[in-house]
Amino acid sequence: xxxxxxxxxxxxxxxxxxxxxxxxxxxxxxxxxxxxxxxxxxxxxxxxxxxxxxxxxxxxxxxxxxxxxxxxxxxxxxxxxxxxxxxxxxxxxxxxxxxxxxxxxxxxxxxxxxxxxxxxxxxxxxxxxxxxxxxxxxxxxxxxxxxxxxxxxxxxxxxx
Amino acid sequence: xxxxxxxxxxxxxxxxxxxxxxxxxxxxxxxxxxxxxxxxxxxxxxxxxxxxxxxxxxxxxxxxxxxxxxxxxxxxxxxxxxxxxxxxxxxxxxxxxxxxxxxxxxxxxxxxxxxxxxxxxxxxxxxxxxxxxxxxxxxxxxxxxxxxxxxxxxxxxxxxxxxxxxxxxxxxxxxxxxxxxxxxxxxxxxxxxxxxxxxxxxxxxxxxxxxxxxxxxxxxxxxxxxxxxxxxxxxxxxxxxxxxxxxxxxxxxxxxxxxxxxxxxxxxxxxxxxxxxxxxxxxxxxxxxxx
Ligand SMILES: Cc1cc2nc3c(=O)[nH]c(=O)nc-3n(C[C@H](O)[C@H](O)[C@H](O)COP(=O)(O)OP(=O)(O)OC[C@H]3O[C@@H](n4cnc5c(N)ncnc54)[C@H](O)[C@@H]3O)c2cc1C
Ligand code: FES
Ligand code: FES
Numbered sequence: 001x002x003x004x005x006x007x008x009x010x011x012x013x014x015x016x017x018x019x020x021x022x023x024x025x026x027x028x029x030x031x032x033x034x035x036x037x038x039x040x041x042x043x044x045x046x047x048x049x050x051x052x053x054x055x056x057x058x059x060x061x062x063x064x065x066x067x068x069x070x071x072x073x074x075x076x077x078x079x080x081x082x083x084x085x086x087x088x089x090x091x092x093x094x095x096x097x098x099x100x101x102x103x104x105x106x107x108x109x110x111x112x113x114x115x116x117x118x119x120x121x122x123x124x125x126x127x128x129x130x131x132x133x134x135x136x137x138x139x140x141x142x143x144x145x146x147x148x149x150x151x152x153x154x155x156x157x158x159x160x
Numbered sequence: 161x162x163x164x165x166x167x168x169x170x171x172x173x174x175x176x177x178x179x180x181x182x183x184x185x186x187x188x189x190x191x192x193x194x195x196x197x198x199x200x201x202x203x204x205x206x207x208x209x210x211x212x213x214x215x216x217x218x219x220x221x222x223x224x225x226x227x228x229x230x231x232x233x234x235x236x237x238x239x240x241x242x243x244x245x246x247x248x249x250x251x252x253x254x255x256x257x258x259x260x261x262x263x264x265x266x267x268x269x270x271x272x273x274x275x276x277x278x279x280x281x282x283x284x285x286x287x288x289x290x291x292x293x294x295x296x297x298x299x300x301x302x303x304x305x306x307x308x309x310x311x312x313x314x315x316x317x318x319x320x321x322x323x324x325x326x327x328x329x330x331x332x333x334x335x336x337x338x339x340x341x342x343x344x345x346x347x348x349x350x351x352x353x354x355x356x357x358x359x360x361x362x363x364x365x366x367x368x369x370x371x372x373x374x375x376x377x378x379x380x381x382x383x384x385x386x387x388x389x390x391x392x393x394x395x396x397x398x399x400x401x402x403x404x405x406x407x408x409x410x411x412x413x414x415x416x417x418x419x420x421x422x423x424x425x426x427x428x429x430x431x432x433x434x435x436x437x438x439x440x441x442x443x444x445x446x447x448x449x450x451x
Contacts, residue, residue: 004168021168021211024198043161045199048265057239057268063198064269067168068191068213111264132350133263 008069010035011079021067026050028066029076037077037106041135048134051107052076058114060133077106080113088154089113089147098147100138108134112148121152163201170213174220174299174326177212181324182301184210190326191215193237193270195262196278214326223247225334232330238267238275250334252446253291253341253361257284260343263351273327276312279319279383282353286313286384287376288343291359294332300325316382336371339363340446344435345378348422354379355422356431358411360439362394364447370394373443375407375436380428381416389414390436399444407440408433 006023007016010033017032029035029052041049043062050062053075080087089109092098099105108131115122115130122130127148128141136144171177181188189208191197192215200206214220220235223244230246241247241258248255261267261275261284275285276296286309294309301324312320321327335341341361345354357378365371373394377385390410397403417428445451 002167020165022163022165024163027162044202045195045266048263051265058265059268060265063194065168065194065198065211067170068194068215114264130264133265 004067004070006066006070008066008071009073011075012073017066019066021065023066024062025052025054025064025066025069025074026061028069029061029074032066035076035078039103039106041103041107046135047104048107048111048131049104051110051134053110053114056114056117058111058133075110075113077109080109087113087151088158089116089151091154092147092150093144096143096146096150098139098144104134104136104138108136108144112151115148116152116155120156122148124149161202163198164204164207166208166211168211168213170216172216172218174214174217174328177214177217177326178299178301178324180210180212181326184212186323188212188323190277192234192274192277193266195266195270196274196280196283220328228334230332230334232272232332234271234273234326234328236272238262238270238272239264241272242267251292251332251341253288253343253359253443256341256343257288257345257357257359260284260345260347261351266351272330276330277319277321277327279313279315279317281313281316281381281384282379283384284343284345284354284357284359284378287357287359287378289330289332290376290384290386291341291361291374292332292335293374294330296327297329297331298325299328304328306331310386313383335361336363338365338447340443340448341374342439342442342446344439344442346431346435356380356417356428356435358432358435358439360436360443362399362440362443362447364399364444368448369396369398370403370444371396373407373440375411375440377411377415377432379417379422380432385414385416387411387414387436394440399440404437404440408437411436 003018039049041047045063188210191213220233222233345357359376361374375387390407412433415432419425
């Protein structure tokens, strides 16, 4: 089977691998680059566990071929913390108990990141719409909403 | 799930894309947003030997008003429609529908052109475009042609597109002053495909009567439906309850729903009537300057 060389800037670092064109981005990240923070839930474009950012926009990495990301940049959950310091969104999930099993959490946090970049002061309703592509089977969403509100407040203070 | 193997092409121009489609014929598939095609490939409902990825073709992501039309290029995503000032100001019907398609991640990728080209009666844009009397600009190895939306859907998952053709642009007439539209979608949960969807667009005359109306129905037949008898029944009438009730009934009569895991047939037909009335009521209110 013929392969193609794919080079993607992942969390600021250029990474390459030889993959088949049919390799989905999520397998490229998990199997080829061993970045297993991004999860595979449904594998049918429904649950959002595989959410990552591609050139600054959230996408479902189970529904994009790795070769489509060639030359582009990807942010995964591993790229949220900086210099050993948790991102305010991560801190929010920790402080507000925004996770139980944690399976949905990496995708949830990337969706929260896009939401807060577009809308730094979202209402509860806007938060719920912002994470409507991410399913959580544990929390009932209440504490996830609180975690994102925590992050919004913290990030607003950082701005000031 | 791993999709079947294919050879990947990422042409840099529309001409190159059409060349590849011509060369590989039925073996090739265009990939745009990928949110219908990739799931189908994973489930082995589609196994194209060649994928022609059009995402890197420059100049296809425009959204502009020109010559009395709104022109939407093939690579405009749902998220672009959601963020567009022209859409918000002049096409509340499109904005209503776009916001209810899938979720933020899907809307960052999914294109309106792919939504139409897929030919799925469960998709929302076909009914919207039927209500708005859109035209589709199609380019293939034989040149360019413009197809009215009423001639585009041929059967379930089948459109007027030939295997070497690309849907290049969706072209929608700018509605006159005192126009409004609305989309009502009944869904099991947010982001799901419609149990029933109704798109309505109306224009009012100086006296406040309905000058013209467009009505499209989602997921209540093997193809998207334009409720023509309901549309005709509204022309020249005052938008009162009796008028809207009658149009709702005619739209329900035009629908051809089947019982499935979403809902039984008679329920869907009743919902076509009710959602048509509600969509028309809101469309009229928006045409009058309200919400
Ligand atoms: C979880 C989920 C929920 C969804 N919910 C909804 C919903 O509620 N409502 C709704 O309407 N849709 C929904 N969709 C479908 C989504 O909007 C698809 O993205 C859309 O139907 C297809 O657009 P695409 O750009 O992704 O096309 P692709 O998947 O890339 O292509 C679809 C088909 O069209 C062809 N094609 C694509 N672009 C062109 C072109 N320019 N010219 C010619 N042929 C072309 C392809 O070859 C393919 O056969 C959902 C999808 C998912 C995954
Ligand atoms: S694993 Fe990608 S959406 Fe569920
Ligand atoms: S914490 Fe378990 S799925 Fe969300």
